[in-house]
Amino acid sequence: MxxxxxxxxxxxxxxxxxxxxxxxxxxxxxxxxxxxxxxxxxxxxxxxxxxxxxxxxxxxxxxxxxxxxxxxxxxxxxxTELRGDVYGEQVTLADFSHLPPPGNxxxxxxxxxxxxxxxxxxxxxxxxxxxxxxxxxxxxxxxxxxxxxxxxxxxxxxxxxxxxxxxxxxxxxxxxxxxxxxxxxxGAPIDVLWFRLPRDAARDPSRTGGTLRPGAMLVTLNRDSYWQCAYVIPKGSLDRIQQQGIEAFRRKVAHVAGFLGDSVHVLESWDQVKLLEVxxxxxxxxxxxxxxxxxxxxxxxxxxxxxxxxxxxxxxxxxxxxxxxxxxxxxxxxxxxxxxxxxxxxxxxxxxxxxxxxxxxxxxxxxxxTGAPARVPLPVTLLQRLPLLQRLPARLVGIGVRPERVRTAPADLA
Ligand SMILES: Cc1cc2nc3c(=O)[nH]c(=O)nc-3n(C[C@H](O)[C@H](O)[C@H](O)COP(=O)(O)OP(=O)(O)OC[C@H]3O[C@@H](n4cnc5c(N)ncnc54)[C@H](O)[C@@H]3O)c2cc1C
Missing domain, CATH: 3.50.50.60 (FAD/NAD(P)-binding domain)
Incomplete structure (x- = not known):
């Protein structure tokens, strides 16, 4: 009250x-x-x-x-497309270019x-x-x-x-x-660590997408002068990762995505890494x-x-x-x-x-x-063999189910 x-x-x-x-x-x-x-x-x-x-x-x-x-x-x-490097194999995960304009x-x-x-x-x-x-x-x-x-x-x-x-x-x-x-x-079995790394626009690949290695997954969004990175970890495992030290974390990130090169060295403290509790x-x-x-x-x-x-x-x-x-x-x-x-x-x-x-x-x-030879997951293999299937994740991610359109008329302006 x-x-x-x-x-x-x-x-x-x-x-x-x-x-x-x-x-x-x-x-x-x-x-x-x-x-x-x-x-x-x-x-x-x-x-x-x-x-x-x-x-x-x-x-x-x-x-x-x-x-x-x-x-x-x-x-x-x-x-226009989300790319993946799945255990070393380059794949297209979603192709938005086939969606109806202007949302392609x-x-x-x-x-x-x-x-x-x-x-x-x-x-x-x-x-x-x-x-x-x-x-x-x-x-x-x-x-x-x-x-x-x-x-x-x-x-x-x-x-x-x-x-x-x-x-x-x-x-x-x-x-x-x-x-x-x-x-x-x-419920969710994962958490995500977010951080930025510098990107050399002239040298680095333009890919926005994900990299999968046995035991690790990293998403990299190309933001021109920097990479917005999302490192996926098992739920509740941040303490263990932090105990191993920031240097070990830098090595892990560099090992997963070699194209990030020396840029990982800007990560000097855990303050630069934000936890998203999924x-x-x-x-x-x-x-x-x-x-x-x-x-x-x-x-x-x-x-x-x-x-x-x-x-x-x-x-x-x-x-x-x-x-x-x-x-x-x-x-x-x-x-x-x-x-x-x-x-x-x-x-x-x-x-x-x-x-x-x-x-x-x-x-x-x-x-x-943990390092065992990994097979490309079946859905990813199917996406590569049947490019038409790449339109499905693009539709699910880009438009979703039951998309909304604006049905209200505008009132007078101020
Ligand atoms: C690290 C991170 C990365 C993400 N990445 C993505 C992504 O790439 N793509 C994507 O689609 N989604 C992403 N999300 C999720 C996305 O941010 C949310 O799903 C989305 O913003 C939800 O919108 P919302 O308006 O419902 O809530 P929010 O965006 O959370 O907005 C709520 C607002 O309410 C304000 N607020 C809270 N309490 C009060 C209060 N008591 N009084 C007044 N104001 C209040 C907050 O300050 C905030 O501005 C991410 C989320 C996080 C945390």
Whole structure:
């Protein structure tokens, strides 16, 4: 309960979290004529690496919104295929070039540039407000329904009253727990170590993809002047790896991907290596009266396929398609919120199931090997023998199942 003299604001929809899900939903609702307040606890979007991939399905959404050309003016890299070096054999894992344009490539762009871009689009609409440095600390309940959010900003507290609270506050969500919603854990046998290595654009291969060796897997994203690297480890094994020392880790990385050469020497301390504790979970129920969770707050995804941002945006598009009119006309019901879950639950489950299969059938066996001669996994062999099959992972990763299109009409600009 907030103290009785706490200042109050009112709006139609208050969104906790200015990540891909929250900002995209805030922008889409404001564009459709809804008054919306997005709260982001950090003062800016410039934070640790959290994934830089914008997938074909998001490019299609940007095209629906008439923003694609403008978006592609921002500095970015395009990826048309994902390559793999599987025990020394060069393979194409996914070929995006066959997907329908404009989404026939994947864009690598710093996430903060993407978020800044969407926030800028939102600000064009009179109903859009984004407050940076404002942290949601809990929900306000009245007669069993969620009626608003408690917020801390610059050392003061206030309450936002609204018809809908959205928890888009990521995997470490506050809103989900304060609303009493509990996720089911699906489990993941891996963690990931993220770090950057310098890249010599003139000399190094351009490949964005993965390298598999017995006992190790490394993903390298070409970011022009540097490699964004993801080293996959068995869950909970970071302590053991750290005990062996940073020098041993550098040797491992260099051994897995020889093309990185001397660049591994920039890794001098574990501070340069960030642990992503991989989680896969999902809410059995994404909503309560007056409240909805979307994105990672509703379902944390494995990094397999790099689809977390994509799914978060797809949730936002579906939620705005289904909720903009009821919110605008102040006739939102639980059925409207249930419809969002009905629309997005199945794509989430299918994607998580595919991630679990890759983790259990491919990654865990690779990590469990200790130098024994390794055979290229059967699915990879099939991908090479039957190039048409390369379109399937491209479609799953790039578009996913049940892709969303923007169905709302734009309101007047500010
Ligand atoms: C190291 C790493 C690498 C990743 N790589 C990829 C990748 O390559 N491709 C990919 O698709 N996905 C990747 N992901 C996953 C991806 O980041 C998420 O799936 C995606 O960002 C989810 O979007 P979201 O908006 O639901 O949540 P988030 O992006 O987590 O955004 C939530 C936002 O809410 C804010 N917030 C949290 N609590 C509060 C609060 N109480 N009040 C106000 N604001 C709050 C946070 O600061 C954050 O800005 C990666 C994640 C990590 C950690």
């Amino acid at each position: 907030a103290p009785p003299d706490t200042p109050e604001l009112t709006t139609q929809c208050c969104i906790a979290g200015g990540g891909p899900a929250g900002l995209m939903l805030g922008y889409l609702l404001a564009r459709a004529g809804v008054r919306v307040l997005v709260l982001e606890k950090h003062a800016d979007f410039l934070r640790d690496f959290r994934g830089d991939t914008i997938h074909p399905s998001t490019l299609t959404v940007l095209q629906d919104l008439g923003l694609l050309e403008q978006f592609l003016q921002l500095p970015h890299q395009r990826v 490539f994947l864009v690598l762009i710093p996430q903060w540039d993407f978020l800044d871009f969407i926030a800028g689009q939102g600000r064009r609409y009179p109903g859009f407000e984004l407050r940076m440095g404002a942290q949601a600390v809990g929900i306000v309940e009245e007669n069993g329904a969620v009626a608003g959010m408690r917020v801390e900003e610059g050392g003061r507290q206030f309450v936002v009253r609204c018809d809908l609270v959205v928890g888009a506050d990521g995997r470490h969500t506050t809103i989900r727990g304060s609303a009493g919603l509990q996720p089911e854990d699906v 989680q896969i979970n999902r809410l059995p129920r994404w909503y309560r009266q007056g409240l909805l969770c979307i994105g990672d707050a509703a379902h944390a995804m494995s990094p397999v396929g790099g689809v977390g941002i994509n799914l978060a945006i797809q949730d936002a598009v579906a939620a705005s398609n289904l909720l903009a009119a009821p919110l605008r006309e102040r006739r939102l019901t639980m059925d409207d919120l249930a419809a969002v879950q009905r629309r997005r639950d199945w794509p989430t489950r299918v994607t998580q199931r595919a991630q679990v299969a890759v983790q259990n059938e491919m990654l865990s066996p690779v990590l469990a090997r």
